[in-house]
Amino acid sequence: MAKILVAFDTRDEGFEKLGSEHEIIRPPKGRDFTLEELQGLLPEAEVLCSVFDRPARAELLEHGTRLRLIANFGVGFNNIDIDYARSHGITVTNTPQAVIIPTAELTLALMLDCARRVSELDRLVRRHPGESTAIGRSGYLGVHLSGKTLGLIGYGRIASAVASRARAFGMKVLYHKRTPLSPEEETRQGISYAPLEELLRLSDFISIHTPYSPETHHFIGAQQFALMKPSTIFINTARGSVVDEDALISALQSHTIAYAGLDVFEDKDIPRLPLCQLENVCMTPHTGTQTADARRAMNEEMLENVARFLAGRSDLDRVV
Template identity: 65%
Template sequence: MATILVAFDTLEEGFERLSQAHTLIRPPHGRDFTPEELRELIPEADVLCSVFDIPVPAELIALGKRLRLIANYAVGYNNIDIEYARTHGITVTNTPHSIIVPTAELALALLLDCARRVSELDRLVRREPGVKVSLSRIDRLGWLLQGKRIGIVGYGNIGEAVAERCRAFGMQVLYYKRHRLAPEVEQAKELTYRPLEDILRESDVISLHTPYSPATHHLIGARELALMPRHAILINTARGAVVDEAALVEALRSGQIAAAGLDVFEHNDLPLPALSELDNVVMTPHVGTQTRDSRLMMTAEMTENVLRFLEGRTDISRVV
């Protein structure tokens, strides 16, 4: 029997399989464990279930003398000191499958909002309750997705799910990734590969789905934004620091690009105040998986990783 420490609060359902076979330690309903509580509890834990917004630094991992597995409740794992875990023989898993559809759907929601100026028009309607909004036939025009080009930067599982949905809107899909897909795959999925600079120049929409790393820090900066057409929309549901947020503010202010839909932000997911002043920005507070269905799927995937690991199986979503 193992001791499993769950660092975070989430839906109650889905943990029954863990508690039936092992000792499960969860925080009081409605809150996460504090850093101090985690430091007190982790020495007895064989497994730590972590989450993307709770740091798991080397100092915390080092206190886990029995720790064998860190099971992250997210696809990203930059909240964990991966190198320390690796060098100390601690396995790390994530939940890459359950987050695909909800994140892709949110990317499409942000895109549709930007293209049809939904949030902007909603603010306009609310501005004077009881007063009819009167627009001229050419005021605050949006545009159709049909016939436009979307450039997927980081064509992994989420990027692929976004591409599938964009094709349903009649969009042409360009993509960029470090290792190009085989020609037969491109043909079957109706994809066109383009180098990053070309994809920025040629796309009406850029949707970011690349993982965050030192190599992707400010992948989209002032130079890259200047390559994009003035009518282009930027969507970011990846990680905030993939975009130079200050440069993005300037590009939006100056009309260098038309709009941005953002679920993530560079500085600990706190958007620069200037973004709130811009009508051509749609923002959500890092809610790519903020649905009940997603939470249950993530719990099931994380739980399966934990149980399989404790059974000695290797068919887990292993990061290290």
């Protein structure tokens, strides 16, 4: 029998995977445990279920003297002190499968919004209540996705899902990653590898899908924006700090690129003021997995990792 401490308020789906032989400690419905509550409960726990927007740093984890597993709700794990976990032999898992479809669909949603200027036109209509909004035959022109080239920077599971959906819109797909796929796999997926500079020059839409690390900090900056077409639509649903946000703002203000669709931002996911003042930006507040379907699937995937770990299985979504 293991004690499983669930740090946050979450759905009920998935807990049946754990059976009745384990003790599950959950917070009252409608709220998460406080840090102080977690510090008091953690000494008896062997498993901690953590969540992407709540830190699990050393100051908390040092109370987990019996802790063997941290099962994170989310694909990102920068909320967890990975070095502490590794040095204390604590396994860490995440939920990579459940986030693929919702994040890919949000990427396409931002592409469509920017291409057809949906949010911009919505704001225009709202500024003239009770009036006909006349834009003329050539006002607020958008662009098609069909026939355009999408460049994907980073090519993991989410980018692959974006590619398949983009191809359904009739788009040509280029990708860039450190180790290209085999020619056979490229043919199977209907995509083509391109060096980064070539991808930046040729793409009509560019979408970032690289994880954040010191190596990818400001991976896209002024030099990269300068290579893009003036008509480029730039999408980021990955991590804010992969992009130099000041350089992005400058590129949008100077019309070095045409539009940006952003779900993530560099400063704690808070967009800088100029982004909020620009019309050629569509923004969402880090909502890549913000669907009921995704939350249900993430919960089930997190708890499946717990059940497998406690059963002694090695087929986990393991980070550490």
